[in-house]
Amino acid sequence: MVVVVSTRLQEVYANWEARMEVRNTESTSNRFTLDGLRQAAQNFRRSRIQEKEEWRKLRDSSLYKIKESEPLPPRTKQKVSFLQYCCNSCTPTSRDSLVTAVREKQQLHPFGVNVLFVKPGPTLFSRIFKYISYVSSCKRFEYPMITQAILNDERLKDAITLTAWETVKNEGCSEEKAFAKAKARAKNILLNMESRCSDTLLKIVAWLVYKLLPCFIQSAVVLPSQIELLKKANDTGLPLVLLPLHRSHLDYIMISFLMVTNNIRNPLIAAGDNLKIPFFGWLLRGLGAFFIKRRIDPVAGRKDLLYRTILQTYVMENLRAGHNMEFFVEGGRTRTGKPCMPKNGILSVILDSYMDGTIEDALLIPISINYERLVDGNFVREQLGQPKKMETFTSAIKAMWSTFMGHYGIVKVDFCQPFSLREMVKTFQAQQNKFHLGSPSKRPLTYSMSNSSLYGTDVIVEEHRQLVNNIARHVVYDLSKSTPIMSTNLVAFLLLNRFRDGCTLDKLVEAFESIRLELEFNNMDVAFCGENVDIIKHALDILGPGLVMQQRQEITESVDGDQSYKSNVVTAIRPVSILPNVIELSYYSNTMLLYYIMDSIVVTALYAELQSQINDPVAIAENNITVLQVNLVNRALKLCDILRYEFIFCRPCQELEEIILETIYKFVHKGIISKQEKAYLDDELWSKRYAKNFDDSSDEEYQREREINDIKYKLSLSPEHSSQMEFLHTALRPLIDTYTCSAFNLMKLVGRSLCERDLVQEVLSEIKTNLDGNIVSCGESLCVDPIKNSFKLFEKWNVLECHMQENVKIFYLKEDYDKEVITKNVYDTIAAFKWTRNVN
CATH class of the missing domain: 1.10.10.10 (Winged helix-like DNA-binding domain superfamily/Winged helix DNA-binding domain)
Structure with a gap:
């Protein structure tokens, strides 16, 4: 455009100059000469040729610069270190705290670092014995015993008195004998329960982790920004309450290892008394474990008041003494790969410690750990109905030996943002008060507490139980969203739900890339990087031939429809879908199910609602398969109610119906369903506008509700959308x-x-x-x-x-x-x- 305009200006100027020369000639000679006109035309042509040459040189120079200069980086979203922030509704103050100091480090290691690698120090000793040197330089902590403080506690004395009177009443023995028996039992319970954490033993085990873990683990990945966040939380002086999901016995070893090597006080860990086996029980006790009963059963038809009081007092006094605490909010290890419903016993004790003023506040830190392959075996025997084998010294040795002989890939540990217990309690209390005052807001699905929790309705009022339950469910929901996605999870999910009958490697790579881009776009914690084909091959190697079959097959195709044929060798990949192997493969797949659960809920509800239409040839031919929004939402709510003990669908501070509507709107955006707008005639529109002037607020609310109930969606029948729905x-x-x-x-x-x-x-x-x-x-x-x-x-x-x-x-x-x-x-x-x- 610039060239055209410039050329046109040159022509105008040349014509004007030629006319001026002619006029000058006329003025001097008063006549036109043929030589003057010819000279003007030559000057004009010469100027145009010169101008074109200059433009040609300019274009060539610009093209050369573009070719030789470095290309600009693409405008793609740069990956930042993952961090699961705490809830902005329940803990807004906690969300804005602590993270300011670590945001600068988030860009340095977006995929994390391998904590099993230690740089050699400057001295000769640290270069030769780098692990010993590093561990010995870690900060030393004291872990004082509080046995006597617990035995002198007034609550425990009252529990001993009540237990003694019950013994006198039921057994008819003397008061002195009953009191002596109750005191002896209380001391015995405490000695069997309490931890004997040793700083020296912790450092020895940290050195062993450096030496032994690389034998079967490729790398243990942690984000430095999350470790920095953990240190900042530790500097507040408040007790830290670590709440990890439980997948493996390696979980608590990894957490203690990270705490020791980063100069943070090791927590006391609630462990099941089934782990109190020879040598290993002593070792775990020295690493900070205190042993509790998995289930606190009634004694002679009554609650075991003495045991409960000792456990409550033990936790409270340790918090008062400045110890950090760690317990698995699920109770035991998950057998399915999905988070279990929370057990609220220990959390209830910690909440009591805050409510009665034992501690001013505490920072709750959810932790999620995932493995490319589960270290301590699978749970197939138990899922097939066989009784669980109790842990023994021999079984522990055999399990360790088989572990050292295996290859388990990568371990990823994610620390979520710490949040204030006090702030969350006040938020939920305010919500409860609002509900009791008659708030019109709908309540989400409520869930009853587990039968195996420490307290029942006879001990704690319903509001307190609901408060503990809300906090526990909030934590588990956040952890389900922060669980690192391993390559084996994504590959297993695709093979079981999209390629159950097998696929080629190319098809698997294509589907893998599609879901990977979706996860990265939604800022999920994708714990792998690199080329998709290499990631898939690594995952297949980790899963092994027992779970996934790989076969090279020769495919013969005709060329251009003539008599000549071409042979191609492809890799066919198929999941092992026979029992019991498929149960183990589903364990890895279920981790991915957490990210698609609401999509699957809505699609399954849609199928249930449309079963009379969706296979009807007439409806398909007319392309008119529709569903009312209100019916679809009600179906989805019913399905959520059915699966209430399998998944936590939303935070306690959220409305489940709103989450379902958001999922429906997402399907509309993707084109899977489309909203049908109701067409009105001109007279109807005029009537609606006229009637609106006379409607009061109640009529408007009724009309709005009626319009919402009349919303209708049309199902897309395209092969692409049908395939996506069937997958979900x-x-x-x-x-x-x-x-x-x-x-x-x-x-x-x-x-x-x-x-x-x-x-x-x-x-x-x-x-x-x-x-x-x-x-x-x-x-x-x-x-x-x-x-x-x-x-x-x-x-x-x-x-x-x-x-x-x-x-x-x-x-x-x-x-x-x-x-x-x-x-x-x-x-x-x-x-x-x-x-x-x-x-x-």
Whole structure:
């Protein structure tokens, strides 16, 4: 454009100059000469040629500079270090604290560093013995014993007195003998429980971790910015309460290792008394473990008040003494790869310590740990219904030996942002007060506390239980969103839910890249980097041939439709979908399910709502498959209620219905469904505008609610969208099948009662029968944990009744449901979500 304008200006100037020369000639000679005109034309042509040459040189020079200069970096989003921030609604002050000092370091190591690597020091000794030198230079801490302070506590004295009077009443012995017996038992409980943390032993074990872990772990990755955040939290002087998810026995070793090597006081760790085995029990006690009962059962029909009081006093006095605490909010290790529902016992004690003024405040730090391959084996035996084997010295040695012989890839540890216990308690208390004052806001799904928690309704009022439960569920939800995604999780998820019948390596790479980009765009913690094909090959190597089969196959194709053929060799990848291998593979897949759970819920609810239309040839031909928003939301809420013991769908401070609507809007944005706008005639629009002038607020609210209820969505029938929906629906199918079989077995329970173990075996037998008959398509449906969770659901629905008989759960149907017709209604409610779509 510039060239054209400039050329045009030159022409105008040349014409004007030529006319001026002609006029000058006329003025001097008063006549036109042919030589003058010819000279003017030559000058004009010469100037144009010169101008074109100058422009040509300028363009060539610019092209040369563009070619030789360095290319500008693409405008892509730079990866920053991952950090799961605390809730902005519940803990806004905590969200703005501590992170300011570490933001500068977030860009330095966005993928983390291997903490098993230590740089040699400047001295000769530190170069030869770098691990010993580094560990010995770590800060030394004292871990004082508080045994006598606990025995002198007034609450414990009162509990001893009550226990002694109960003994006198029940056994008829003398008061002195009963008091002596109660005191002796209290001291014995405390000695068996308490930790004997040793700084020297901690440093020895830290050195052993440096030496032994690289034998079977490729690297242990932690973000330096998160370690800096942990140090800043430690500098506040408040007790730190570490709340990790529990996947492996290596969890607490890794956390203690990181605390010691970063000069932070090691926490006291709540451990199950099943780990109190020869040598290893002593070792764990020296590393900070204090042993508690996995379940606090009634004693002679009454609560074990003495044990509970000692445990409560022990935790409180340690917090008062400045110790940090660590306990697994799930209770035990997850058997399915998904976080378990929280156990609230220890958290309730810590909350009591704050409420009664024992501590001013505490910083709660959720921690998520994930492994490319689980270090201490799998839980397949237990999921198939076999009893758990108790830990012994021999079994521990065998497990360690097999671990050293294995290859387990990468371990990733994520520390979430610390938040103030005091701030969260005040927020939830304010919400409870608002609810009691008659707030019109809807309440999210509420969940009953676990039967194995320390306290029951006879000890703590309902508001306190709900407060503890809300905090625990908030922590587990945040941890489920911060769990590092390993390459094995993503590969297993794709193989089980998209390529169950097998695929080529190219197809797997394409699907892997698509989900990886989506996860990175949503700022999820993707714990791998590099080329997709290399990551997949690494994951397949870690999973091994027992879980994934790889075969090289020769494919013959015709060339250009003639008689010549071309042979290509491709790698076919197929998951091992037979029992028991598929159950172990599903363990790794379930970690990814956490990120797609709401999408899967909405798609499954959509299938259940549209089952009368979605396979109808007439509706498909007319491309008119629609669903009302209100019906879809209600279906999704019902499915969330069914799976309430499998997942935590939202934070306690959020409305579940709003989360479902957000997911629906996301599907609209992706084009999977489209919102249908209602068309109005001109007269109808005029009537609506006219009537609006006379509507009061109540009519407006009614009209708004009516318009919301009339919102309708149309389903997209494109192959791309159908494939995506089927992928999301498949992810939940194993759980739906398990719950459906469990509900079917309720009809077999009419008029009889069964202990928990026998009832579980009957459901497992039903699932096996359905697997053989191809009624159930996924082998991972054969799993004990979802079956037990379904029993909890039926108890919550008041369908099942449970009572304890000699420490054994006995199940039977409630009187109103002890009829086959009524139990079939329960089955139909769940089976509606089992319906599948004919994708052909």
